[in-house]
Amino acid sequence: MIKEAFQYIVNLGTPDIHEVNGQQYATQPMHLLKEATPSPIQLRSLSGLIEYLKSDFDKDLFPQRMIHVVSPTEVVAFSSFNNDYKRNEYIEVNAMIPAFQFDRWYDAEDFNIKLQSTFVKNDDRDIMLKVVGNIKEENVKTVGDDGVSQAVSAKVGVATVATVQVPNPVLLKPYRTFVEVDQPESDFIFRMQNGPRCALFEADGGAWKLQAMQNVKKHLETALQTEIESGQVFVIA
Template identity: 70%
Template sequence: MIKEAIQYIVGLGNTRIEKVGDQVYSTQPIHKVSIPTPNTIQVRSLSGLVEYLQSGFDGEEQLMIHVESPTDVSVFSSFNRDFNRKALIEAKAMIPGYSFERWYDAEEFNIKLQSVFVKNEDRDIMLKVVGNIKEEDVRTVGDNGVSQSVTAKVGVATVGQVEVPNPVALKPYRTFVEVDQPESDFIFRMQNGPRCALFEADGGAWKVQAMRNIKDYLQFALQEEFNAGKLVIIA
Protein backbone atom coordinates (compact mmCIF):
# COMPACT_ATOMS: atom_id res chain seq x y z
CA MET A 1 0.00 0.00 0.00
CA ILE A 2 2.78 2.48 0.94
CA LYS A 3 4.83 1.38 -2.07
CA GLU A 4 1.91 2.03 -4.44
CA ALA A 5 1.37 5.47 -2.93
CA ILE A 6 5.08 6.29 -3.23
CA GLN A 7 5.19 5.28 -6.89
CA TYR A 8 2.11 7.39 -7.63
CA ILE A 9 3.47 10.50 -5.89
CA VAL A 10 6.96 10.17 -7.35
CA GLY A 11 5.40 9.94 -10.76
CA LEU A 12 3.83 13.39 -10.30
CA GLY A 13 7.07 15.30 -9.81
CA ASN A 14 10.49 15.33 -8.22
CA THR A 15 9.26 14.34 -4.77
CA ARG A 16 11.15 11.43 -3.30
CA ILE A 17 9.85 9.32 -0.44
CA GLU A 18 12.23 7.09 1.42
CA LYS A 19 11.95 4.76 4.38
CA VAL A 20 14.52 5.09 7.16
CA GLY A 21 14.08 2.38 9.72
CA ASP A 22 10.35 2.30 10.47
CA GLN A 23 9.76 5.93 9.49
CA VAL A 24 8.71 7.23 6.06
CA TYR A 25 10.14 10.59 4.94
CA SER A 26 9.45 12.91 2.02
CA THR A 27 11.81 15.42 0.38
CA GLN A 28 8.89 17.84 -0.14
CA PRO A 29 5.83 18.79 1.96
CA ILE A 30 2.82 16.69 1.05
CA HIS A 31 -0.74 17.83 1.80
CA LYS A 32 -3.68 15.51 2.09
CA VAL A 33 -6.58 16.17 -0.26
CA SER A 34 -9.66 15.67 1.93
CA ILE A 35 -13.12 14.73 0.79
CA PRO A 36 -15.31 17.83 1.18
CA THR A 37 -18.17 17.78 3.68
CA PRO A 38 -21.31 19.97 3.59
CA ASN A 39 -22.17 22.84 5.89
CA THR A 40 -24.50 21.86 8.71
CA ILE A 41 -28.12 23.05 8.55
CA GLN A 42 -29.21 24.81 11.74
CA VAL A 43 -32.81 24.52 13.00
CA ARG A 44 -34.42 25.58 16.29
CA SER A 45 -36.98 22.83 16.81
CA LEU A 46 -37.31 19.06 16.78
CA SER A 47 -40.16 19.32 14.27
CA GLY A 48 -37.81 21.04 11.80
CA LEU A 49 -35.29 18.23 12.21
CA VAL A 50 -38.00 15.60 11.69
CA GLU A 51 -39.29 17.31 8.53
CA TYR A 52 -35.77 17.38 7.06
CA LEU A 53 -35.21 13.67 7.73
CA GLN A 54 -38.60 12.69 6.33
CA SER A 55 -37.96 14.64 3.13
CA GLY A 56 -34.90 12.60 2.12
CA PHE A 57 -33.58 15.84 0.65
CA ASP A 58 -29.89 14.85 0.82
CA GLY A 59 -30.23 11.20 -0.09
CA GLU A 60 -31.21 7.94 1.56
CA GLU A 61 -28.00 6.88 3.32
CA GLN A 62 -28.18 5.55 6.87
CA LEU A 63 -27.85 8.34 9.44
CA MET A 64 -27.32 8.56 13.17
CA ILE A 65 -29.20 10.94 15.47
CA HIS A 66 -27.25 11.98 18.54
CA VAL A 67 -29.14 13.56 21.43
CA GLU A 68 -26.16 15.42 22.84
CA SER A 69 -27.95 17.35 25.60
CA PRO A 70 -31.43 18.62 26.53
CA THR A 71 -30.91 21.49 24.06
CA ASP A 72 -28.80 19.96 21.25
CA VAL A 73 -29.54 17.20 18.73
CA SER A 74 -27.32 16.46 15.72
CA VAL A 75 -27.63 14.16 12.70
CA PHE A 76 -24.59 12.80 10.87
CA SER A 77 -23.52 10.11 8.43
CA SER A 78 -20.97 7.32 8.76
CA PHE A 79 -17.31 8.34 8.33
CA ASN A 80 -15.75 8.65 4.90
CA ARG A 81 -12.26 7.77 3.60
CA ASP A 82 -10.74 10.47 5.82
CA PHE A 83 -12.70 9.27 8.88
CA ASN A 84 -14.77 12.48 8.81
CA ARG A 85 -18.53 12.46 9.17
CA LYS A 86 -21.05 14.62 7.34
CA ALA A 87 -22.89 16.64 10.00
CA LEU A 88 -26.07 17.24 8.05
CA ILE A 89 -28.38 19.05 10.47
CA GLU A 90 -28.37 20.26 14.06
CA ALA A 91 -31.30 21.34 16.26
CA LYS A 92 -30.73 23.81 19.09
CA ALA A 93 -33.63 24.49 21.45
CA MET A 94 -34.96 27.99 22.03
CA ILE A 95 -35.66 28.25 25.75
CA PRO A 96 -36.70 31.30 27.80
CA GLY A 97 -34.14 32.84 30.08
CA TYR A 98 -34.16 32.12 33.80
CA SER A 99 -31.17 32.16 36.15
CA PHE A 100 -31.28 29.71 39.03
CA GLU A 101 -29.45 30.75 42.21
CA ARG A 102 -30.17 34.38 41.36
CA TRP A 103 -32.32 36.59 43.58
CA TYR A 104 -35.34 38.24 41.92
CA ASP A 105 -37.64 40.83 43.44
CA ALA A 106 -41.14 39.53 44.17
CA GLU A 107 -42.78 41.13 41.12
CA GLU A 108 -40.18 39.88 38.63
CA PHE A 109 -40.20 36.43 40.25
CA ASN A 110 -43.99 36.32 39.97
CA ILE A 111 -43.76 37.05 36.24
CA LYS A 112 -41.03 34.44 35.74
CA LEU A 113 -43.12 31.78 37.48
CA GLN A 114 -45.97 32.39 35.05
CA SER A 115 -43.91 32.70 31.86
CA VAL A 116 -40.98 30.31 32.29
CA PHE A 117 -42.56 27.41 34.21
CA VAL A 118 -45.21 24.90 33.19
CA LYS A 119 -48.34 25.18 35.31
CA ASN A 120 -48.50 22.64 38.14
CA GLU A 121 -49.62 22.48 41.77
CA ASP A 122 -46.40 23.71 43.41
CA ARG A 123 -46.06 26.60 40.97
CA ASP A 124 -49.59 27.77 41.83
CA ILE A 125 -48.86 27.55 45.58
CA MET A 126 -45.72 29.65 45.13
CA LEU A 127 -47.66 32.25 43.14
CA LYS A 128 -50.14 32.62 46.00
CA VAL A 129 -47.34 33.08 48.56
CA VAL A 130 -45.24 35.50 46.48
CA GLY A 131 -48.24 37.46 45.24
CA ASN A 132 -49.63 38.09 48.72
CA ILE A 133 -46.55 39.00 50.76
CA LYS A 134 -47.02 42.18 52.80
CA GLU A 135 -43.90 44.21 52.11
CA GLU A 136 -44.06 46.20 55.32
CA ASP A 137 -43.96 42.97 57.33
CA VAL A 138 -41.54 40.98 55.22
CA ARG A 139 -38.82 41.20 57.85
CA THR A 140 -40.97 38.99 60.04
CA VAL A 141 -39.62 35.79 58.55
CA GLY A 142 -39.41 32.44 60.31
CA ASP A 143 -36.61 30.13 59.16
CA ASN A 144 -35.63 26.76 60.62
CA GLY A 145 -33.04 26.08 57.94
CA VAL A 146 -35.35 23.99 55.79
CA SER A 147 -38.69 25.80 55.53
CA GLN A 148 -39.62 29.44 55.89
CA SER A 149 -42.75 31.32 56.86
CA VAL A 150 -43.61 34.91 55.95
CA THR A 151 -46.31 37.39 56.78
CA ALA A 152 -48.78 37.40 53.91
CA LYS A 153 -52.43 38.02 53.15
CA VAL A 154 -54.44 34.89 53.84
CA GLY A 155 -57.86 36.32 53.01
CA VAL A 156 -59.55 39.40 51.65
CA ALA A 157 -58.65 41.53 54.67
CA THR A 158 -56.65 39.29 56.99
CA VAL A 159 -52.94 38.76 57.48
CA GLY A 160 -51.24 35.68 58.89
CA GLN A 161 -48.16 33.47 58.85
CA VAL A 162 -47.93 31.46 55.63
CA GLU A 163 -45.63 28.47 55.22
CA VAL A 164 -43.30 28.77 52.24
CA PRO A 165 -43.30 25.40 50.39
CA ASN A 166 -39.93 23.68 50.36
CA PRO A 167 -38.69 21.81 48.42
CA VAL A 168 -40.93 22.48 45.43
CA ALA A 169 -41.45 20.29 42.35
CA LEU A 170 -41.42 22.51 39.26
CA LYS A 171 -41.24 22.11 35.48
CA PRO A 172 -39.24 25.01 33.99
CA TYR A 173 -38.80 25.21 30.23
CA ARG A 174 -35.31 23.73 29.83
CA THR A 175 -35.57 21.60 26.68
CA PHE A 176 -37.42 21.54 23.34
CA VAL A 177 -41.04 22.67 23.67
CA GLU A 178 -42.25 19.65 21.66
CA VAL A 179 -41.44 17.28 24.54
CA ASP A 180 -42.65 17.12 28.13
CA GLN A 181 -40.57 19.31 30.42
CA PRO A 182 -38.96 17.22 33.21
CA GLU A 183 -40.20 17.91 36.73
CA SER A 184 -37.51 18.25 39.39
CA ASP A 185 -37.04 19.50 42.95
CA PHE A 186 -35.91 23.01 43.82
CA ILE A 187 -35.08 24.78 47.06
CA PHE A 188 -37.19 27.94 47.31
CA ARG A 189 -35.74 30.71 49.49
CA MET A 190 -36.78 34.25 50.32
CA GLN A 191 -34.93 37.30 51.62
CA ASN A 192 -35.87 40.77 52.78
CA GLY A 193 -36.92 43.01 49.97
CA PRO A 194 -38.82 40.80 49.35
CA ARG A 195 -36.56 38.75 47.09
CA CYS A 196 -36.92 35.16 45.91
CA ALA A 197 -34.61 32.53 44.43
CA LEU A 198 -34.70 28.92 43.30
CA PHE A 199 -31.81 26.48 43.73
CA GLU A 200 -31.64 23.22 41.80
CA ALA A 201 -31.81 20.18 44.08
CA ASP A 202 -31.90 17.09 41.85
CA GLY A 203 -28.22 16.69 41.00
CA GLY A 204 -28.89 17.18 37.28
CA ALA A 205 -31.14 14.13 36.95
CA TRP A 206 -33.58 16.22 34.90
CA LYS A 207 -31.07 16.26 32.02
CA VAL A 208 -31.19 12.47 31.68
CA GLN A 209 -35.00 12.55 31.67
CA ALA A 210 -35.09 15.37 29.11
CA MET A 211 -32.79 13.48 26.75
CA ARG A 212 -34.94 10.36 27.15
CA ASN A 213 -38.04 12.42 26.31
CA ILE A 214 -36.35 13.75 23.16
CA LYS A 215 -35.35 10.24 22.09
CA ASP A 216 -38.90 8.95 22.61
CA TYR A 217 -40.32 11.87 20.62
CA LEU A 218 -37.98 11.25 17.67
CA GLN A 219 -38.56 7.50 17.65
CA PHE A 220 -42.31 8.06 17.48
CA ALA A 221 -42.18 10.87 14.90
CA LEU A 222 -39.72 8.94 12.68
CA GLN A 223 -41.11 5.48 13.30
CA GLU A 224 -41.27 4.58 9.60
CA GLU A 225 -37.64 5.60 8.99
CA PHE A 226 -36.45 3.70 12.07
CA ASN A 227 -38.31 0.55 11.03
CA ALA A 228 -36.74 0.78 7.56
CA GLY A 229 -33.27 0.86 9.11
CA LYS A 230 -32.49 4.36 7.81
CA LEU A 231 -31.87 5.89 11.22
CA VAL A 232 -30.03 5.04 14.43
CA ILE A 233 -30.47 7.12 17.58
CA ILE A 234 -28.26 7.47 20.64
CA ALA A 235 -28.78 9.62 23.74
Protein backbone atom coordinates (compact mmCIF):
# COMPACT_ATOMS: atom_id res chain seq x y z
CA MET A 1 0.00 0.00 0.00
CA ILE A 2 2.80 2.39 0.93
CA LYS A 3 4.69 1.45 -2.26
CA GLU A 4 1.62 2.16 -4.39
CA ALA A 5 1.10 5.56 -2.72
CA PHE A 6 4.75 6.50 -3.27
CA GLN A 7 4.52 5.47 -6.95
CA TYR A 8 1.40 7.61 -7.30
CA ILE A 9 3.25 10.65 -5.93
CA VAL A 10 6.18 10.05 -8.27
CA ASN A 11 3.84 9.76 -11.25
CA LEU A 12 2.34 13.12 -10.45
CA GLY A 13 5.64 14.72 -11.39
CA THR A 14 6.18 18.45 -11.67
CA PRO A 15 2.99 20.47 -12.24
CA ASP A 16 2.59 22.11 -15.62
CA ILE A 17 2.24 25.89 -15.83
CA HIS A 18 -0.22 27.34 -18.33
CA GLU A 19 -0.99 30.96 -19.14
CA VAL A 20 -4.63 31.95 -19.62
CA ASN A 21 -5.70 35.55 -20.27
CA GLY A 22 -2.35 36.83 -19.04
CA GLN A 23 -2.47 34.86 -15.76
CA GLN A 24 -0.46 31.76 -14.86
CA TYR A 25 -2.12 28.57 -13.61
CA ALA A 26 -0.63 25.30 -12.30
CA THR A 27 -2.10 21.86 -12.99
CA GLN A 28 -1.49 20.87 -9.37
CA PRO A 29 -1.61 22.68 -6.01
CA MET A 30 1.77 24.06 -4.96
CA HIS A 31 2.87 24.99 -1.42
CA LEU A 32 5.69 27.37 -0.57
CA LEU A 33 8.58 25.87 1.39
CA LYS A 34 9.03 28.71 3.87
CA GLU A 35 12.42 29.80 5.12
CA ALA A 36 12.92 29.01 8.79
CA THR A 37 12.58 31.88 11.29
CA PRO A 38 13.73 31.85 14.94
CA SER A 39 11.33 31.52 17.84
CA PRO A 40 11.31 34.84 19.73
CA ILE A 41 12.92 35.07 23.16
CA GLN A 42 10.33 36.06 25.77
CA LEU A 43 11.45 38.84 28.12
CA ARG A 44 9.71 40.82 30.87
CA SER A 45 11.85 43.94 31.20
CA LEU A 46 13.42 46.60 29.00
CA SER A 47 16.75 46.06 30.76
CA GLY A 48 16.81 42.48 29.45
CA LEU A 49 16.30 43.74 25.88
CA ILE A 50 19.01 46.37 26.29
CA GLU A 51 21.48 43.83 27.68
CA TYR A 52 20.80 41.50 24.76
CA LEU A 53 21.37 44.21 22.15
CA LYS A 54 24.55 45.47 23.82
CA SER A 55 25.98 41.94 24.01
CA ASP A 56 26.10 41.73 20.17
CA PHE A 57 24.77 38.19 20.48
CA ASP A 58 23.44 37.07 17.07
CA LYS A 59 24.96 40.19 15.50
CA ASP A 60 26.33 38.15 12.60
CA LEU A 61 22.82 36.92 11.79
CA PHE A 62 21.12 40.27 12.39
CA PRO A 63 23.58 43.13 11.75
CA GLN A 64 20.73 45.65 11.87
CA ARG A 65 17.89 45.45 14.37
CA MET A 66 14.62 47.35 14.52
CA ILE A 67 12.92 47.92 17.89
CA HIS A 68 9.17 48.49 17.68
CA VAL A 69 7.28 49.85 20.69
CA VAL A 70 3.98 48.14 19.87
CA SER A 71 2.05 49.32 22.92
CA PRO A 72 2.69 50.60 26.47
CA THR A 73 3.27 46.99 27.56
CA GLU A 74 4.85 45.34 24.50
CA VAL A 75 8.12 45.83 22.60
CA VAL A 76 9.30 43.68 19.69
CA ALA A 77 12.77 43.42 18.12
CA PHE A 78 13.01 42.19 14.53
CA SER A 79 15.35 42.10 11.53
CA SER A 80 14.73 42.91 7.89
CA PHE A 81 12.57 40.53 5.85
CA ASN A 82 13.94 37.27 4.46
CA ASN A 83 13.44 35.71 1.01
CA ASP A 84 9.79 35.02 1.88
CA TYR A 85 9.29 38.70 2.85
CA LYS A 86 8.80 37.62 6.45
CA ARG A 87 10.60 39.43 9.25
CA ASN A 88 12.54 37.60 11.94
CA GLU A 89 10.95 38.62 15.23
CA TYR A 90 13.51 37.33 17.71
CA ILE A 91 12.66 39.26 20.91
CA GLU A 92 9.29 39.92 22.54
CA VAL A 93 9.14 41.99 25.71
CA ASN A 94 5.92 42.09 27.74
CA ALA A 95 5.72 44.30 30.83
CA MET A 96 4.79 42.94 34.23
CA ILE A 97 2.53 45.49 35.90
CA PRO A 98 0.31 45.29 39.00
CA ALA A 99 -3.38 44.69 38.36
CA PHE A 100 -5.95 47.43 38.80
CA GLN A 101 -9.32 47.37 37.05
CA PHE A 102 -10.72 50.74 36.08
CA ASP A 103 -14.52 51.09 35.79
CA ARG A 104 -14.88 48.56 38.61
CA TRP A 105 -16.21 49.21 42.10
CA TYR A 106 -13.94 48.29 45.04
CA ASP A 107 -14.83 48.37 48.71
CA ALA A 108 -13.01 51.10 50.65
CA GLU A 109 -10.37 48.81 52.17
CA ASP A 110 -9.43 47.14 48.87
CA PHE A 111 -9.42 50.52 47.11
CA ASN A 112 -7.11 51.96 49.77
CA ILE A 113 -4.67 49.08 49.30
CA LYS A 114 -4.79 49.38 45.50
CA LEU A 115 -4.08 53.11 45.66
CA GLN A 116 -0.93 52.46 47.66
CA SER A 117 0.33 49.44 45.74
CA THR A 118 -0.52 50.16 42.08
CA PHE A 119 -0.17 53.96 41.84
CA VAL A 120 2.88 56.22 41.98
CA LYS A 121 2.76 58.60 44.94
CA ASN A 122 1.58 62.12 44.08
CA ASP A 123 -0.58 64.86 45.65
CA ASP A 124 -3.98 63.68 44.35
CA ARG A 125 -3.32 60.09 45.38
CA ASP A 126 -2.53 61.25 48.93
CA ILE A 127 -5.73 63.33 49.08
CA MET A 128 -7.79 60.34 47.94
CA LEU A 129 -6.16 58.14 50.59
CA LYS A 130 -7.16 60.61 53.30
CA VAL A 131 -10.78 60.68 52.11
CA VAL A 132 -11.15 56.92 51.60
CA GLY A 133 -9.27 56.03 54.77
CA ASN A 134 -11.42 58.24 57.01
CA ILE A 135 -14.93 57.59 55.70
CA LYS A 136 -17.56 57.04 58.41
CA GLU A 137 -19.27 53.94 57.09
CA GLU A 138 -22.55 54.57 58.89
CA ASN A 139 -22.83 58.02 57.31
CA VAL A 140 -21.79 57.26 53.75
CA LYS A 141 -25.42 57.17 52.62
CA THR A 142 -25.63 60.93 53.20
CA VAL A 143 -23.99 61.76 49.90
CA GLY A 144 -24.61 65.05 48.15
CA ASP A 145 -24.14 64.72 44.39
CA ASP A 146 -24.72 67.43 41.76
CA GLY A 147 -23.66 65.14 38.91
CA VAL A 148 -20.01 66.14 39.05
CA SER A 149 -18.88 66.63 42.63
CA GLN A 150 -19.63 64.41 45.60
CA ALA A 151 -19.42 64.84 49.36
CA VAL A 152 -19.18 62.21 52.09
CA SER A 153 -19.06 62.17 55.87
CA ALA A 154 -15.51 61.54 57.03
CA LYS A 155 -13.33 62.00 60.08
CA VAL A 156 -11.43 65.28 60.05
CA GLY A 157 -10.00 65.00 63.54
CA VAL A 158 -9.69 62.66 66.51
CA ALA A 159 -13.43 62.84 67.27
CA THR A 160 -14.76 65.20 64.62
CA VAL A 161 -16.86 64.23 61.61
CA ALA A 162 -17.54 66.67 58.79
CA THR A 163 -18.69 66.71 55.20
CA VAL A 164 -15.65 66.31 52.98
CA GLN A 165 -15.55 67.09 49.26
CA VAL A 166 -14.55 64.11 47.14
CA PRO A 167 -11.73 65.19 44.77
CA ASN A 168 -12.83 65.02 41.16
CA PRO A 169 -11.29 64.82 38.60
CA VAL A 170 -7.99 63.53 39.96
CA LEU A 171 -4.54 63.46 38.35
CA LEU A 172 -2.96 60.07 38.98
CA LYS A 173 -0.02 57.92 37.83
CA PRO A 174 -0.99 54.24 37.87
CA TYR A 175 1.55 51.62 36.85
CA ARG A 176 0.48 50.98 33.25
CA THR A 177 3.78 50.55 31.39
CA PHE A 178 7.29 49.21 32.02
CA VAL A 179 8.47 50.07 35.52
CA GLU A 180 11.84 51.26 34.15
CA VAL A 181 10.21 54.36 32.63
CA ASP A 182 8.20 57.26 34.04
CA GLN A 183 4.51 56.39 34.36
CA PRO A 184 2.22 58.74 32.39
CA GLU A 185 0.03 61.01 34.50
CA SER A 186 -3.59 61.46 33.41
CA ASP A 187 -7.06 62.51 34.57
CA PHE A 188 -9.52 60.12 36.21
CA ILE A 189 -13.08 60.46 37.42
CA PHE A 190 -13.31 59.34 41.06
CA ARG A 191 -16.76 58.19 42.17
CA MET A 192 -18.19 56.67 45.34
CA GLN A 193 -21.28 54.62 46.15
CA ASN A 194 -23.02 53.44 49.29
CA GLY A 195 -21.21 50.65 51.00
CA PRO A 196 -18.82 52.47 50.80
CA ARG A 197 -17.49 51.57 47.37
CA CYS A 198 -15.04 53.47 45.16
CA ALA A 199 -14.15 53.41 41.47
CA LEU A 200 -11.90 55.21 39.01
CA PHE A 201 -12.84 55.92 35.39
CA GLU A 202 -10.31 56.94 32.75
CA ALA A 203 -10.95 60.45 31.43
CA ASP A 204 -8.15 61.25 28.97
CA GLY A 205 -9.41 59.41 25.88
CA GLY A 206 -6.44 57.02 25.92
CA ALA A 207 -3.84 59.77 25.40
CA TRP A 208 -1.74 58.19 28.15
CA LYS A 209 -0.93 55.28 25.83
CA LEU A 210 0.86 57.54 23.35
CA GLN A 211 2.78 59.22 26.18
CA ALA A 212 3.77 55.85 27.64
CA MET A 213 5.03 54.61 24.27
CA GLN A 214 7.10 57.77 23.84
CA ASN A 215 8.55 57.29 27.34
CA VAL A 216 9.58 53.74 26.44
CA LYS A 217 11.07 54.92 23.14
CA LYS A 218 13.12 57.66 24.84
CA HIS A 219 14.36 55.20 27.47
CA LEU A 220 15.57 52.79 24.78
CA GLU A 221 17.15 55.56 22.70
CA THR A 222 19.10 56.80 25.72
CA ALA A 223 20.28 53.32 26.72
CA LEU A 224 21.17 52.31 23.15
CA GLN A 225 22.64 55.61 21.96
CA THR A 226 25.93 54.06 20.79
CA GLU A 227 24.20 51.29 18.84
CA ILE A 228 21.78 53.78 17.27
CA GLU A 229 24.55 56.16 16.20
CA SER A 230 26.45 53.28 14.56
CA GLY A 231 23.37 52.28 12.58
CA GLN A 232 22.98 48.88 14.25
CA VAL A 233 19.70 49.64 16.03
CA PHE A 234 16.63 51.68 15.10
CA VAL A 235 13.74 52.46 17.45
CA ILE A 236 10.19 53.27 16.36
CA ALA A 237 6.94 53.75 18.29
